[in-house]
Structure formats: C-alpha cells, structure tokens
Amino acid sequence: MRLTTKGRFAVTAMIDLALREASGPVTLAAISQRQHISLSYLEQLFGKLRRHRLVESTRGPGGGYTLGRRAADITVADIILSVDEPIDATQCGGKENCHGDGQRCMTHDLWTELNERMIDFLRSVTLQQLVDQQLAKGVAVEPAPSLKRAISATPVVKPIRVNAPNSVFALATAAAE
Numbered sequence: 001m002r003l004t005t006k007g008r009f010a011v012t013a014m015i016d017l018a019l020r021e022a023s024g025p026v027t028l029a030a031i032s033q034r035q036h037i038s039l040s041y042l043e044q045l046f047g048k049l050r051r052h053r054l055v056e057s058t059r060g061p062g063g064g065y066t067l068g069r070r071a072a073d074i075t076v077a078d079i080i081l082s083v084d085e086p087i088d089a090t091q092c093g094g095k096e097n098c099h100g101d102g103q104r105c106m107t108h109d110l111w112t113e114l115n116e117r118m119i120d121f122l123r124s125v126t127l128q129q130l131v132d133q134q135l136a137k138g139v140a141v142e143p144a145p146s147l148k149r150a151i152s153a154t155p156v157v158k159p160i161r162v163n164a165p166n167s168v169f170a171l172a173t174a175a176a177e
Helices: 006-021 028-035 040-051 076-080 110-123 129-134 168-176
Strands: 053-059 064-067
Touching: 006 028, 006 040, 006 064, 006 076, 006 129, 028 040, 028 129, 040 053, 040 076, 076 110, 076 129
Parallel strands: none
Antiparallel strands: 053 064
C-alpha cells in the first residue's frame, strides 16, 4: 500500500479543523496557510469529505467548515476512504487475477491479510486521538480572530456641505446676483 498525498493531506487538514472548530467554522484558506496545502486541492478534498458527511460547511461571512460528527466518531480509515484513497497492497487490486490470466500470485493471501490489518489499524485510530496527541505535543491553537463589524451601534451623522442652491428659489436668487 502506498499512501499518497491525497490521504495524508486529508488527515492533516481534518486534524487542523478538529483542533480549531471550537472557535467556530474554520476556513480552508486558514488551513491552507497553516498546513502549506494548496487551497484548490483542499477544496477538492473537502468536497469529498462533505459528501461523506465527515464535515459540514457554513456559507457567508464567518463561514467555513466544522466536523460532521464528533472527532471521537471519525476514524482515519473514514477520512482516507472518503477521499478515494485505495488501501490495497495486492498487485491486482483485490481482483485475484494478479497475472492477468485469472490466476492469483503466490503472495496474494499475504497482501490481502496485510490489507485487512491496515484497515483494522486505521479504523482503530480516531481523529480525537490524533488531536489529543497534537495537544500533548504542545501545538498552539490560536483563538479565531474576532470579526469586526462595519456597522456601528450608534449612527454616525456627518454634515453634508453643498455649494449649490438647494431649491428653485435659491437658484433664482443665485442667478440674479
């Protein structure tokens, strides 16, 4: 089995999200910046994670992503399989035609058993365990920046200064001068 960047990045992004979601929805731009993962790549991954209900999205100002389930209920296997990452060490992709002629290779059973053990291991590791490991290592989780609203509680009244006549009568007076 070879884990590609797709699976690694998905797990990394999910850990980042789980670490910070207590402050509200987390933007992909923030994850991209912290984890040095392309924003467009994260958008693709999170589309798949959303379809598998591992994350939920919130639109608009202050929007972003939150976990679709509790971190303790999401396993590494859930994340990797949701982004279409194959977990298979066999040469034939589990089709039992390793040589292309319908015959299994001599090590097929070995690789099949390895697949089962890898999946069992990945199912035994939860996102919450990975978050707890990061916190134990002292990873700093900065608070989410507060949104500054452009609307004031009290209206701001600015006088309007116009150097033009403001009525027909003032216009006539100005023209007569």
